[in-house]
Amino acid sequence: MDALLRELLAAPGIAGYEDRVRDLIAERLPAGVARTTDSMGNLIASLGAAAPGASDASSSSTSNGVMFVAHMDEIGFVISDVRDDGYLSLRPLGGIDPRTVYGRALRVITTTGEVMGVIGVKPPHLMTDRAREMAEVPPIAEMLVDVGARSGEEAASLGIAVLDFAVLKKDPVVLHNDLWSARALDDRVGCYILLRALERLEAHTFSRPVHFAFSVQEEIGLRGASRLARAFDLDYAFAVDSVSTADWPGVSRALSGAVVGAGAALRVLDNATVIPPAFRREIATVAEREEIPLQVVFTGGGTDAKPFQAEGPQVMSLAIPMRYTHAAVELVSGRDVEHVIRLVVALARHYAA
Ligand SMILES: [Zn+2]
8 A cells, every 4th residue: 555545545534525635636636737626626637638627519529528536525424512521422424334433533623633532432341231232333423522521612622613524543454465454445545546547647648538536525425426427528437436345254245246356346237327238348348458357246335427327428437346345444455456547547548549
């Protein structure tokens, strides 16, 4: 796991609060690449285009663009109450499993800085009915964050206010077989892939615009991508995001065909999108020519591909197989990541040559 990905993972940014992630990505974009930010906060870097975002009504359909999109936001929490006793309440933003949150450390991001907190759990020592109490996880709205403050005023004096946001503390680890694990790999690994692909494509000449979009508010309903889908004239839109695998003991393979370490994944069926087989075969031919290992998979959930499909372009999710999606230990293969970078590069060259 290299320094750029670690930086992207460390930057906190939930839906609607992506500014730190966006600033970091803008800084890491190759210097000469044109970029723009729309009013919602989507960041778009463009190659082979004049003005990014300009959809020239007089241009023929053959000059319509190609877009690759990865979302900047991660699942997290908004501070919903600063209590008189100094504890904080949380409102989750995105699909968060309370089991992955209970008893963990949090970073509270305030307007003035950052404050650490922990979500307390009643110890076995104080339980009166262990079997029952140990099996129970409260809803997130009932969990309390301890930031060390003894009163609401003391919490406020640390800079904490309602509507600040929080994310779990992130501790990236590298496992055997070049497996990487960390919170927020969904979808900072997609942002990383776009940045690396841009570096490889920067010097290339394209006959049509190729856009690399870093979208907002994916985790709460693909909202940033919906705006992008309406704003750009595209023939092709590719979401670069994770695909949840069921390749570990105790989970039925009938839930997902994706396998970590088996190559870049084309996510052709999920809860949001179905991709007709002809387009899948076309992409497979490009991957085969470049000798990129490819798996064609189905899974649950949805990606930023969905809102684009409704607006006309052919769409596909170019996916990084991921175990334990949305947990603090999301896990991907470094080799798969490289394969997806190569696939993005190959498809940009193929569809915008
Ligand atoms: Zn997600």
